[in-house]
Amino acid sequence: MHSFYQGKTILVTGAAGFIASHLIDQLLESGANVVGVDNFLTGRKENIEHLKTHEHFHFIEADVIDYPDSYLSTTDYQLPTINCLFHLASPASPVGYQAHPVETYMVNAFATHQLLQYLLINNPQARFLFTSTSEIYGDPLEHPQKETYWGNVNPNGPRSMYDEAKRLGETICGVHARDFGMDVRIVRIFNTYGPRMDLRDGRVLPGFFLNVLEQKPIEIHGDGTQTRSFCYVSDLVEGLLQMMEKGDFAGETVNLGNPSEITMNELALLVNEVADVHQTPTHITPRPEDPKQRKPDITKAQTMLGFKPIVGLKEGLQSTLEYFKTQV
Ligand SMILES: NC(=O)c1ccc[n+]([C@@H]2O[C@H](COP(=O)([O-])OP(=O)(O)OC[C@H]3O[C@@H](n4cnc5c(N)ncnc54)[C@H](O)[C@@H]3O)[C@@H](O)[C@H]2O)c1
Numbered sequence: 001m002h003s004f005y006q007g008k009t010i011l012v013t014g015a016a017g018f019i020a021s022h023l024i025d026q027l028l029e030s031g032a033n034v035v036g037v038d039n040f041l042t043g044r045k046e047n048i049e050h051l052k053t054h055e056h057f058h059f060i061e062a063d064v065i066d067y068p069d070s071y072l073s074t075t076d077y078q079l080p081t082i083n084c085l086f087h088l089a090s091p092a093s094p095v096g097y098q099a100h101p102v103e104t105y106m107v108n109a110f111a112t113h114q115l116l117q118y119l120l121i122n123n124p125q126a127r128f129l130f131t132s133t134s135e136i137y138g139d140p141l142e143h144p145q146k147e148t149y150w151g152n153v154n155p156n157g158p159r160s161m162y163d164e165a166k167r168l169g170e171t172i173c174g175v176h177a178r179d180f181g182m183d184v185r186i187v188r189i190f191n192t193y194g195p196r197m198d199l200r201d202g203r204v205l206p207g208f209f210l211n212v213l214e215q216k217p218i219e220i221h222g223d224g225t226q227t228r229s230f231c232y233v234s235d236l237v238e239g240l241l242q243m244m245e246k247g248d249f250a251g252e253t254v255n256l257g258n259p260s261e262i263t264m265n266e267l268a269l270l271v272n273e274v275a276d277v278h279q280t281p282t283h284i285t286p287r288p289e290d291p292k293q294r295k296p297d298i299t300k301a302q303t304m305l306g307f308k309p310i311v312g313l314k315e316g317l318q319s320t321l322e323y324f325k326t327q328v
Pocket of ligand 1: 013014015016017018019020037038039040041042043044062063064065087088089090091092093096103107131132133134188189190191192193
């Protein structure tokens with residue numbers, strides 16, 4: 001229970017997405033009035049189906065690239081004063097952002113600008129949280145990645161529409177914090193997983209589970225020695241809530257994720273074990289510009305917020321598998 005949110009009006013973009021739908025559940029449980037916006041570019045109606053009749057949830061189907069006045073206050077709906085805005089709208093998987101390159105750079109850069117300008121004019125006291133990504137570190141030359149590391153990113157490659165747009169989104173947040181005195185906070189999310197992920201979005205974990213559920217051997221891109229660190233969605237959401245509510249963190253940037261690092265070969269074996277499957281994984285062509293290693297240094301989040309992921313990978317994979325079984 002996060003009493004900070006009690007009675008406050010919280011706007012969440014990307015509301016029908018995997019992470020935002022869990023965030024909204026927690027906000028409503030904490031007594032907030034939540035306004036969710038989504039255009040269903042990569043999100044799904046079923047993720048928020050259970051909220052349809054909730055008296056403190058209001059959903060607006062809109063593209064947040066549009067000017068906020070055009071969808072937030074209409075003749076049918078008058079938006080109360082926003083206290084906090086979580087900006088999560090964006091395709092998040094390589095399949096998603098490569099299928100929608102323009103939408104991806106627009107939602108992370110232009111929509112971030114639009115939403116901040118809207119708040120600056122209408123409610124400059126509101127807090128704004130931008131969900132950036134570990135992808136801003138690119139193929140990192142520093143390991144694990146601290147917030148002070150500037151990254152190793154290709155400005156014009158197959159992932160740039162996402163990586164560079166998130167970096168520009170951070171720039172836009174920084175300008176609004178420094179030059180306009182707004183309370184803007186940035187979270188760099190590392191790989192997150194759990195129920196309501198899209199089984200077919202091409203990310204590594206759904207991909208492995210899809211193989212298993214289709215009774216095929218797990219397909220590992222490349223030699224499988226590349227590493228990732230997976231955070232269960234409830235841990236991540238707890239960090240997002242803390243980052244918005246706690247102390248005087250205007251202008252701050254934190255990594256949120258689980259620092260337990262695992263190779264893709266180890267992950268494939270663990271997925272097999274959880275699913276009780278005995279097929280040997282196979283190796284397929286590496287993904288272009290796939291980072292070789294990824295592990296958050298979460299010292300800052302631990303110190304500032306008391307952030308501590310608690311769900312173990314095996315436990316998290318079990319509940320994720322139960323969800324994915326309903327999606328086949
Ligand atoms: N899941 C992860 O591991 C991860 C890692 C790093 C960063 N992030 C960031 O967290 C956020 C949420 O990611 P997710 O995994 O829940 O992805 P998701 O695709 O499930 O959710 C994103 C939501 O944004 C919506 N959206 C996209 N463009 C929009 C637009 N122009 N207007 C309105 N809605 C729009 C989509 O329809 C979708 O519902 C994203 O910003 C993503 O970049 C996620």
